[in-house]
Amino acid sequence: SQKIEQNSEALNIQEGKTATLTCNYTNYSPAYLQWYRQDPGRGPVFLLLIRENEKEKRKERLKVTFDTTLKQSLFHITASQPADSATYLCALDITGANNLFFGTGTRLTVIP
Amino acid sequence: ETGVTQTPRHLVMGMTNKKSLKCEQHLGHNAMYWYKQSAKKPLELMFVYNFKEQTENNSVPSRFSPECPNSSHLFLHLHTLQPEDSALYLCASSPRQGSNTEAFFGQGTRLTVV
Numbered sequence: 001s002q003k004i005e006q007n008s009e010a011l012n013i014q015e016g017k018t019a020t021l022t023c024n025y026t027n028y029s030p031a032y033l034q035w036y037r038q039d040p041g042r043g044p045v046f047l048l049l050i051r052e053n054e055k056e057k058r059k060e061r062l063k064v065t066f067d068t069t070l071k072q073s074l075f076h077i078t079a080s081q082p083a084d085s086a087t088y089l090c091a092l093d094i095t096g097a098n099n100l101f102f103g104t105g106t107r108l109t110v111i112p
Numbered sequence: 113e114t115g116v117t118q119t120p121r122h123l124v125m126g127m128t129n130k131k132s133l134k135c136e137q138h139l140g141h142n143a144m145y146w147y148k149q150s151a152k153k154p155l156e157l158m159f160v161y162n163f164k165e166q167t168e169n170n171s172v173p174s175r176f177s178p179e180c181p182n183s184s185h186l187f188l189h190l191h192t193l194q195p196e197d198s199a200l201y202l203c204a205s206s207p208r209q210g211s212n213t214e215a216f217f218g219q220g221t222r223l224t225v226v
Contacts (some may be wrong), residue, residue, distance in 0.1 A: 004154065011187070032212055033202070036144040043217030044155075044200050051212075090214075098210030099145075099168055 003027050003094050006103040013080055014111055020074040021106045023090030030092040033066055038105065040086045047088075048075075080110045085091050115139040118203050118218035125193065126226055133188040133221045135203030141216070143209040144186040146178060149200040149220070161186060162209035193225045 007022045023033070032051045033095065036044035050066045057064045063076040072087045079085050087105040094101050116137045125131050137144065146158040160168035161180040177189040177198075186203055200222050204215040 034214060041200075041220070043116075043204075043220050044215075045114070045217070046214035049212075049214055064130070097168065098212075099157055099160055100215055101157060102147075104152070104154045 004090065004092065004101060004103040006090060006106045008106045009022065009104070010107045012099050012109045012110070014109060015080060015082060017080055019077040019080050019084070019108055019110070021088050021090075021108070023073040023075065023103055025092060025094060027030075028092075028094045029068060030094065033064075033090060033092045035062075035064055035073075035075050035090040036091060036102075038089055044089055044102075052083075077108075080108075082110045084112050085109050113149045114216045114218065116203060116205055116216050116218035118201075118216075118221050120221060121219060122224075123188070124226060127193060127195070129193075130189070130191040133201055133203075133223075134185040134189075137184055137203075137205040137216070137220055139205060139216060141205040141207050142183050143206045143211070144183070144213065145204040146186065146188055147204065148200040149202055150163065150198075155202065158226045159188075160209060167209060176201060190223075193223075195225050198223055198225045 005024045022039045035047045038044040050064045061078045065074045087107045089105045091096045091100045091102045119134045143162045147155045149155050158172045159178040179187040200220045202220045203218045206215045
């Protein structure tokens with residue numbers, strides 16, 4: 001069964017709005033969670049890492065939250081731009097073997 | 113440019129061919145990874161090497177054979193593949209396995225098996 005779920009396969013939003021992407025996980029309590037961006041035909045690029053003892057992390061227009069009780073992370077892009085259009089992946093260690101496992105990703109499209 | 117280079121970028125091979133994918137990192141990292149990315153599926157971890165030693169084989173068929181001659185280079189040798197093996201193969205590196213830092217990915221090799 002899928003242990004890392006990114007609820008929306010695709011998300012369309014208007015330019016300037018805030019995009020919110022969700023990542024849910026089961027069966028483990030990871031020490032950290034990561035978010036990546038992937039453009040078509042290219043490898044994922046790291047964006048943010050949040051540790052289990054951190055509730056929130058920010059980087060420029062990006063914000064990540066981590067709720068270890070709900071086993072959920074939210075990824076926000078404020079003041080979204082068409083250049084933010086990409087697939088966003090969450091990743092975490094779900095086995096304790098210190099290897100990254102990825103969700104299926106959410107394809108974000110920011111409409112001008 | 114992430115510091116991880118994969119060659120070739122595209123590969124078409126027949127089911128009876130033997131080919132190899134190459135990955136090189138210039139980041140001084142000690143852990144290297146192979147992932148497979150198929151359409152509509154999450155990245156699948158295939159192999160992990162930490163300080164040149166294989167530490168993970170995620171139930172990968174033997175027609176995929178990894179090789180890590182040193183911490184900077186990683187190969188994936190392919191033989192008698194099936195059409196369902198067509199995918200984007202991604203290499204990644206990190207300072208060491210379990211370092212709790214991000215992974216750096218190459219651009220991937222788009223493999224098509226005909």
